[in-house]
Amino acid sequence: MNRRRELERVRxxxxxxxxxxxxxxxxxxxxxxxxxxxxxxxxxxxxxxxDWMEQERERGITITAAATTCYWRxxxxxxxxxxxxVDFTIEVERSLRVLDGAIAVFCAVxxxxxxxxxxxxxxxxxxxxxxAFVNKMDRVGANFPRVLQMxxxxxxxxxxxxxxxxxxxxxxxxxxDLIEFCAKTWRDEDEGATVHVGEVPVExxxxxxxxRIELIERVxxxxxxxxxxxxxxxxxxxxxxxxxxxxxTLRRTLVPVLCGAALxxxxxxxxxxAVVDFLPSPLDVPPVQxxxxxxxxxxxxxxxxxxPFTALAFKIAVDxxxxxxxxxxxxxxxxxxxxxxxxxxxxxRERIMRIFRVHANRRETVEEARTGDILVFVGxxxxxxxxxxxxxxxxxxxxxxxxxxxxxxxSIEPRSEREKENLEQALRLFQEEDPTxxxxxxxxxxxxILAGMGELHLEILVDRMKREFRxxxxxxxxxxxxxxxxxxxxxxxxxxxxxxxxxxLFAEVTVQVEPLPRGAGIEVLADMPEEALPATLREAALSGxxxxxxxxxxxxxxxxxxxxxxxxxxxxxxxSNEVAFEAAAAIAVHRALEAAxxxxxxxxxxxxxxxxxxxxxxxxxxxxxxxxxxxNVESRELDEVIHAEVPLAEMFNYTTTxxxxxxxxxxHMLEFSHYAVVPEHVAQQVLPALRFRG
Numbered sequence: 001m002n003r004r005r006e007l008e009r010v011r012x013x014x015x016x017x018x019x020x021x022x023x024x025x026x027x028x029x030x031x032x033x034x035x036x037x038x039x040x041x042x043x044x045x046x047x048x049x050x051d052w053m054e055q056e057r058e059r060g061i062t063i064t065a066a067a068t069t070c071y072w073r074x075x076x077x078x079x080x081x082x083x084x085x086v087d088f089t090i091e092v093e094r095s096l097r098v099l100d101g102a103i104a105v106f107c108a109v110x111x112x113x114x115x116x117x118x119x120x121x122x123x124x125x126x127x128x129x130x131x132a133f134v135n136k137m138d139r140v141g142a143n144f145p146r147v148l149q150m151x152x153x154x155x156x157x158x159x160x161x162x163x164x165x166x167x168x169x170x171x172x173x174x175x176x177d178l179i180e181f182c183a184k185t186w187r188d189e190d191e192g193a194t195v196h197v198g199e200v201p202v203e204x205x206x207x208x209x210x211x212r213i214e215l216i217e218r219v220x221x222x223x224x225x226x227x228x229x230x231x232x233x234x235x236x237x238x239x240x241x242x243x244x245x246x247x248x249t250l251r252r253t254l255v256p257v258l259c260g261a262a263l264x265x266x267x268x269x270x271x272x273x274a275v276v277d278f279l280p281s282p283l284d285v286p287p288v289q290x291x292x293x294x295x296x297x298x299x300x301x302x303x304x305x306x307x308p309f310t311a312l313a314f315k316i317a318v319d320x321x322x323x324x325x326x327x328x329x330x331x332x333x334x335x336x337x338x339x340x341x342x343x344x345x346x347x348x349r350e351r352i353m354r355i356f357r358v359h360a361n362r363r364e365t366v367e368e369a370r371t372g373d374i375l376v377f378v379g380x381x382x383x384x385x386x387x388x389x390x391x392x393x394x395x396x397x398x399x400x401x402x403x404x405x406x407x408x409x410x411s412i413e414p415r416s417e418r419e420k421e422n423l424e425q426a427l428r429l430f431q432e433e434d435p436t437x438x439x440x441x442x443x444x445x446x447x448x449i450l451a452g453m454g455e456l457h458l459e460i461l462v463d464r465m466k467r468e469f470r471x472x473x474x475x476x477x478x479x480x481x482x483x484x485x486x487x488x489x490x491x492x493x494x495x496x497x498x499x500x501x502x503x504x505l506f507a508e509v510t511v512q513v514e515p516l517p518r519g520a521g522i523e524v525l526a527d528m529p530e531e532a533l534p535a536t537l538r539e540a541a542l543s544g545x546x547x548x549x550x551x552x553x554x555x556x557x558x559x560x561x562x563x564x565x566x567x568x569x570x571x572x573x574x575x576s577n578e579v580a581f582e583a584a585a586a587i588a589v590h591r592a593l594e595a596a597x598x599x600x601x602x603x604x605x606x607x608x609x610x611x612x613x614x615x616x617x618x619x620x621x622x623x624x625x626x627x628x629x630x631x632n633v634e635s636r637e638l639d640e641v642i643h644a645e646v647p648l649a650e651m652f653n654y655t656t657t658x659x660x661x662x663x664x665x666x667x668h669m670l671e672f673s674h675y676a677v678v679p680e681h682v683a684q685q686v687l688p689a690l691r692f693r694g
Contacts, residue, residue: 004283007283008281009074010078011075011078011276011280011281012099014065014095014128015081016082016123017104017105017107018114018115019669021113021135022263030272033272034077035070036068036070036359065080065082067358067359072276073273077275077276078373078374080095088457089115090404091315092118094385096125101128101249101280103131104116104120104132105133106132106133109136110636111146111150114608114669115671129278131258131274131279132255133258133259133260134259135260137259138266141169141637144164158255160257161178161215162178162215162257162274163178163257166201174266175270176200176201176208178211179215180238181208181212182200183199185198186265188264216230216235220244222248249279256278258271282372283303285303287302288310288332288398289398290397291397292395293347293395301333304371305334308393308394309341310332310396311330311331311388312329312398313326313328313385313387313389314401316433318433325377325378326376326380326383328375330372331398334368336352337353337355340352341391343380344388350382352369352378352380354378355368355377356378385401386400404453405436406437407454408453408454409451410449410477412427412462412473422470423473425469436452438451455652480603480649482686483559483560483600484551484552484559484560485560485598486598487599487677489513489515490513490592490597492513492588492589493508493509494510494590495507495584496580504574505575507537507580508571509568509569509584510566510568510569511565511566513563513564514562518676523562523563524564525563526538526565527565527566533569536578537569537576538569545566545585548585548590552598553590553593553594554599554683560601562596566585600683602647603647603648603673604647605645605648605651606643607669607670608668609623610641610666611661611666612639613638616633616642618661620633626646626647627647627650627679628646629644629645630643631643631644631645645673654668
């Protein structure tokens with residue numbers, strides 16, 4: 001088989017969804033039916049291959065993205081199973097960055113839930129084509145049409161069902177295949193290994209015929225030749241329907257939707273067929289784009305072994321007892337074990353000592369990495385998440401990855417001097433693994449601070465310290481990651497004048513500060529004639545501005561969402577140097593910030609709270625006492641779903657409160673939404689009274 005034909009038969013896909021929608025169970029069934037494993041694992045029993053970490057098996061959730069490879073219909077399917085919990089959203093982000101396609105799994109009862117929306121938007125951002133699998137059709141309250149409507153309303157998607165369920169809830173036995181127009185059912189005695197094909201049930205025939213006509217009309221619109229054929233024959237063959245669905249999926253104008261019940265082994269084989277039929281190969285996606293590290297010129301690399309080697313390191317894994325490994329997607333070219341790659345960020349060569357294909361935490365040695373592969377490299381020492389590895393003779397820098405800012409922090413310190421070194425090593429390795437982790441020292445208390453994406457995120461990190469690094473650290477209570485900004489524009493001048501021995505130092509700098517929209521970050525500009533200030537002094541002033549923006553005036557929290565512009569400067573021919581201008585700029589910034597109405601910002605979370613109907617009143621009462629903005633309450637069979645926005649500071653230990661209010665039957669999910677100004681009466685409680693100027 002020639003190499004192009006091989007690449008046409010490769011599918012690099014991710015499985016993504018809200019927590020508890022059944023991603024890992026679906027992956028386990030895929031591995032079973034493709035022959036990758038010979039015994040089904042379950043999340044509840046802790047026997048799922050893809051949840052290999054101890055913490056994953058104990059909690060029944062996916063924490064880290066796990067990769068594997070399987071084979072179906074002579075196609076190679078490389079899969080990344082991603083977490084559903086919002087605290088580990090970075091695992092989804094960096095996986096989608098390198099994948100060609102994805103399966104979005106939805107719970108037939110919950111439908112489109114908060115994290116479903118988040119991962120869908122992430123896939124939109126990276127232009128990833130998707131198919132959808134509505135799982136848990138055997139659950140009480142399963143509602144296939146409702147999920148389709150939620151996909152339209154909440155995701156802005158165009159879902160096109162290619163199946164209809166046969167039976168409801170516990171009576172769910174199979175699907176009507178609208179492409180072949182037949183019934184496909186599964187039985188428990190052979191663990192769903194056999195797909196029984198038969199006639200469409202009489203009671204579903206009319207509904208199925210109408211749905212098939214809608215399907216054909218929708219796919220005919222994807223291609224002029226198909227539309228012409230449909231207008232002539234008023235129907236399309238199964239092959240033509242698949243062709244139209246593939247075109248629409250690759251263009252992301254439609255989303256084929258299947259249904260099943262992974263835990264009861266129903267619907268997986270047609271899902272695998274859909275992966276092969278509709279999701280892209282590496283040849284179906286546009287050539288990867290990057291820039292020349294020296295000139296900044298845009299470069300493209302086509303998916304071919306003949307092109308120079310180009311790969312993206314999308315995940316780093318480290319262990320105190322094992323070498324560092326780099327997960328990489330190869331976009332073009334090849335590299336063999338022992339080969340050398342160039343890292344344009346560090347401007348260093350990295351030797352690829354060994355190459356592995358992985359199945360969760362198990363490795364299989366391969367001699368060569370080729371176009372389209374997702375593999376693990378051992379050897380690169382200074383490569384970080386998002387770095388490019390390329391041919392040293394043809395350098396290219398792929399677009400770097402962006403990572404969300406942490407919103408929760410705890411103080412952390414060793415219990416003894418003996419543990420100090422192990423704690424330092426753990427924190428260093430965790431930061432290398434996970435770009436959403438921050439470790440810094442509190443300037444007021446001198447404490448070491450560990451910041452992450454949520455309480456569970458930090459809890460898992462501390463647990464890993466205990467198990468992997470033999471450290472029992474002292475951990476403080478979780479704290480909110482506040483930020484500071486300004487509420488109005490202001491201009492101020494800073495003057496630095498000192499007499500040092502026989503030399504007089506002088507500089508005067510004027511800056512203007514102005515607020516920016518939320519999420520804009522910090523901008524530092526210069527708006528003055530170049531001849532007004534020598535280049536070295538201008539750069540010193542800008543350096544002083546950046547240095548002064550390290551922390552705010554209220555509580556020393558990080559500054560954000562503001563622009564600082566250097567608008568004026570004065571100097572003396574003798575006595576004005578870089579030191580003086582850097583100091584004068586810092587003074588000017590502090591004065592401008594004081595005059596610009598500094599305010600405190602806090603993270604606002606999107607909250608979804610699911611409670612039995614009889615507890616709705618008491619749960620709403622508790623939420624209203626937490627500065628919550630209730631957006632809507634949605635009825636779902638026996639449950640009520642509360643959608644709200646709430647300050648993170650009000651939701652610490654909410655799990656315990658919710659269990660108490662609902663006799664353990666309520667659940668909730670928090671997801672970061674945005675930063676907002678803290679009300680003044682709350683800010684006065686958060687900040688030391690003498691430092692509050694709000």
